[in-house]
Structure formats: structure tokens, C-alpha cells
Amino acid sequence: MAAGTTPNSTRRSERSRVAILTATRELITEVGYAKLTIEAIAARAGVGKQTIYRWWPSKGAVVFDSLLALSESPDGGIELPDTGDVEADLKAVLRATAAEFSDPAFAAPIRALNTEIINDPELAAVYREKMEQPIREAKLRRLRSARDAGQLAADADLDLLLDLLYAPLTQRWLLRSGPLDDGFADALVEAALRAFRP
Amino acid sequence: MAAGTTPNSTRRSERSRVAILTATRELITEVGYAKLTIEAIAARAGVGKQTIYRWWPSKGAVVFDSLLALSESPDGGIELPDTGDVEADLKAVLRATAAEFSDPAFAAPIRALNTEIINDPELAAVYREKMEQPIREAKLRRLRSARDAGQLAADADLDLLLDLLYAPLTQRWLLRSGPLDDGFADALVEAALRAFRP
Missing domain, CATH: 1.10.10.60 (Homeodomain-like)
Structure with a gap:
């Protein structure tokens, strides 16, 4: 040693x-x-x-590691649940995300960083590469699995579906434009999936 | 006189x-x-x-008037087009919004204000009352007209439909997470309407 x-x-x-x-x-x-x-x-x-x-x-490297540490599973990877039922899995994930956004210890540093990203295109690029892309890839893997299982249309635009699932949640949180609760998470998942059913 | x-x-x-x-x-x-x-x-x-x-x-009053002046029609009101075809009208409006967001003279002051709204709950409340609500009401009027015309489901949640239409556009602009073009605007309108068809 x-x-x-x-x-x-x-x-x-x-x-x-x-x-x-x-x-x-x-x-x-x-x-x-x-x-x-x-x-x-x-x-x-x-x-x-x-x-x-x-x-x-x-500084950027330690900041992004500090925020990634919030999203990592114990083995260091990022993976969404896959029980075979995409609607149930997405509701669980969006309910958890809404709850995290309502927890200041989790949400405050991400809110502070988002503020600066809005006015700093370079920081936005690093954020996309280090944080957003790995998490987005994990979400896309779950949606591909649902498409392969016939729960989404074969030609579904999964990037657009992701935006429909997450942008209303993020906006409601960032702009405090409405309550972030289980009911909102469930309605969002149901509407977004309806747009891309087979 | x-x-x-x-x-x-x-x-x-x-x-x-x-x-x-x-x-x-x-x-x-x-x-x-x-x-x-x-x-x-x-x-x-x-x-x-x-x-x-x-x-x-x-200060807040003059700031909000300065931004509202960007959205006002010549007669001082805010109204969305209503040709009877909700998909065509929404595509025209979302294409125009995407173009405005791409114009710095229009977008820069709203970006600056959004940054502060994220960290200032009081300013967020004034923004909602003075800017967001009047514009949101105009959009809801257009969607109600479409629902009355049978182009949307009778039980469609129009608030949620508005979030699905606008949050992905706003997020893509604020976080610079992707191109803001006519193709994105059209795909967004088509997907959001599919979720609420009769």
C-alpha cells in the first residue's frame, strides 16, 4: 500500500x-x-x-462535483427506476424532483448557479456538459426503454418529450409561478405521455 | 383644455x-x-x-411599464390572433415569441429581470401580477375559444397546456439549452395540442 x-x-x-x-x-x-x-x-x-x-x-470543477454529488446514486452512476411501467416510474421521479426543489438544502445552490448561468454563456456550456447532459442521458435511456417496450410511439421525439416533462417543473420552481406538488407532477407526466402514446 | x-x-x-x-x-x-x-x-x-x-x-412601476410596452398592441390591450384554427394561431405566436427571444433589444431586459426574479420572491410576485397574469389571461382566452370550438377536449386543463406550450420555450431561451427556431416552435405546439385533443 x-x-x-x-x-x-x-x-x-x-x-x-x-x-x-x-x-x-x-x-x-x-x-x-x-x-x-x-x-x-x-x-x-x-x-x-x-x-x-x-x-x-x-473553481468550476469543484462546484460541479459538489452539485453532482446531490444526484449520484451510491455507486456513482445516475439511473432512473425501470419497473416496466413508464408512467409510474416518471411520476415517482417527478414527485421526487418536486420534493427536492422544495428542500432549500438541495435547491438553494442550484438556484444560485442557475441565476448565473442565465447571464453567463460560458458557465452555461460547462453546466450543460458536466451536469445536464449526464442526467439527461439517464432520462433518455429510460424513455428509450419505454419506446422499445411499445409504451411510446415508435417515432416519438424523446428530446421534446423530456422538455415537456421537465421544463414546466423547472420553470415553476425557478419563477415560483405555482405550487410544486404531487398533483402537478402527476398531471404533467400524464399530459406529456399522452402526446407521445403509440 | x-x-x-x-x-x-x-x-x-x-x-x-x-x-x-x-x-x-x-x-x-x-x-x-x-x-x-x-x-x-x-x-x-x-x-x-x-x-x-x-x-x-x-422604480418597480416604471420597470414593469417599460417591459409591458414591448407586449402591448397599439390600442393598449393584449390579444392573441384567433383565425379559428388554434394550431395555426399558436404556431404563429410561438414562432414570433422565439424570434423575439432571439432579438437582444427585446430579450436582454427581460433576461436581466428574470435573473433577479429567481432570487427575489417579492419581485417575482409583482412580476406575476403586472406582466405574467395579463399576458397569461390573453393566452387562456385563446385556448378557451379553441375549447369552445371543439378543437380541445372539453375537460382540458388549460393552465397545464399553457405550461407545456411556453415553459420549454422559456427554458431553452433562459438556459440556452438548444436552438430556438420555427421547427422547435411547431413541434412544441403539435405535441402540446396532441395531449389535449378531444
């Missing part, structure tokens, strides 16, 4: 990693992406700046 | 009003809502502060 990778130091590393990602999410909520600094993250997490730079090349 | 309302002074007033609304839209784009001041608007428009306060009670 190489120096610095004994079980104790691995545990210490994992504790530092979690502390850094948590500090990053807290700070992006408090000060926004533009004013966030590696120095402030290190101070909040109780680690040295060099520890952060050893693991992440830039 | 009362003093100060001769034809000449009415023309001068209208010129000042247009200059103030234009200056407001320019400044909100450049500095954002939070840093916008009545002083700066007055200076840019070439009028005195007291002229602005005579017509508008607050």
Missing part, C-alpha cells in the same frame, strides 16, 4: 472531500458563483487550499 | 414617456434591476426625476 493511502488516511481524505463539497454548496448559496473563492471553500471546510487544488483543477 | 395639456405639451409628454421607458429598458439590461436608480433613468432620458415620480410611484 502506497504512503498516504492507508485505511486511516483514506478515511481522512473522504472526510475532507465531503467537507469541501458541503462547504462549496453552502458558499455558492450564500455568495453566488461569481464571488465564490477557493480560499473561502478551504477555510469553511477546514482544509488547506493545496488540498482542493490537488483534487480539482478549478 | 387645462393648462399643460395643449397638443404641444401632450406631444412633449409622450416623447418624455417613451424616452423614460426606453432608458429604463436599456439600463436594466446594462446594470440589472437591483442597481437601477430613478436618477440614472432621468439622466439617460434627459428629464428631471420629478417627471418620473409624477407618472410612476416607484
